[in-house]
Amino acid sequence: GQQVMQIPQYQHVQEGEDFTTYCNSSTTLSNIQWYKQRPGGHPVFLIQLVKSGEVKKQKRLTFQFGEAKKNSSLHITATQTTDVGTYFCAVPQGGSEKLVFGKGMKLTVNP
Amino acid sequence: DTAVSQTPKYLVTQMGNDKSIKCEQNLGHDTMYWYKQDSKKFLKIMFSYNNKELIINETVPNRFSPKSPDKAHLNLHINSLELGDSAVYFCASSQSGAGRSGELFFGEGSRLTVL
Numbered sequence: 001g002q003q004v005m006q007i008p009q010y011q012h013v014q015e016g017e018d019f020t021t022y023c024n025s026s027t028t029l030s031n032i033q034w035y036k037q038r039p040g041g042h043p044v045f046l047i048q049l050v051k052s053g054e055v056k057k058q059k060r061l062t063f064q065f066g067e068a069k070k071n072s073s074l075h076i077t078a079t080q081t082t083d084v085g086t087y088f089c090a091v092p093q094g095g096s097e098k099l100v101f102g103k104g105m106k107l108t109v110n111p
Numbered sequence: 112d113t114a115v116s117q118t119p120k121y122l123v124t125q126m127g128n129d130k131s132i133k134c135e136q137n138l139g140h141d142t143m144y145w146y147k148q149d150s151k152k153f154l155k156i157m158f159s160y161n162n163k164e165l166i167i168n169e170t171v172p173n174r175f176s177p178k179s180p181d182k183a184h185l186n187l188h189i190n191s192l193e194l195g196d197s198a199v200y201f202c203a204s205s206q207s208g209a210g211r212s213g214e215l216f217f218g219e220g221s222r223l224t225v226l
Contacts, residue, residue, distance in 0.1 A: 033214060033215075035215075037152075041219075042201060042217040042218065042219050042220050043154065043201070043215070043217050044217070045214040045215060045216070048214060086152055088154065090215075098156055098159065098167050099156070099215060100156070101146075101153075101154040101155075103151075103152070103153055104152050104153075104154075106152070
């Protein structure tokens with residue numbers, strides 16, 4: 001089945017710093033989704049990327065889909081304490097209804 | 112109005128008991144899911160229903176039985192609970208199949224603790 005690797009699994013940053021997390025697949029993806037789960041909360045959809053090389057921005061968050069559609073990145077500029085949580089990428093498995101989640105990247109922010 | 116609602120939010124029970132979790136969505140979506148999130152935060156799909164029809168059934172012990180009385184409801188019944196069943200169970204829905212560009216809307220989760 002489709003596997004997707006997220007790196008790093010943990011990230012601790014100082015407030016105001018930038019950081020990037022990555023999601024890598026061994027196979028070409030039709031699309032990739034990103035979700036955020038706050039501590040004690042539930043996953044919330046952030047964005048979906050479909051086109052090769054696509055870049056989308058949401059305020060301080062920049063999402064990118066690789067040219068080969070095998071990887072994606074999430075870059076956060078000037079991290080704030082409100083960014084704390086676990087970020088998941090999710091990819092469809094084999095064109096099916098199934099969405100497979102990466103293991104997540106847990107972000108903590110030092111104020 | 113809560114889009115995807117689950118009950119109960121917390122469930123503490125003894126090993127060997129049977130319990131159910133209910134889920135309802137008012138988004139008019141066709142597809143509903145159950146995901147399990149363990150203590151390491153791994154999110155794994157368990158089941159998916161499309162308009163009351165089971166379309167995804169992962170390798171889950173047959174102690175777990177989903178039931179969808181209509182497309183707005185998806186319940187999860189667990190028999191003979193084991194310690195390893197302790198987790199947060201999330202219900203989710205999507206307009207189209209999640210694998211086909213349909214974003215998932217998650218419920219708030221049901222935290223099950225088996226003692």
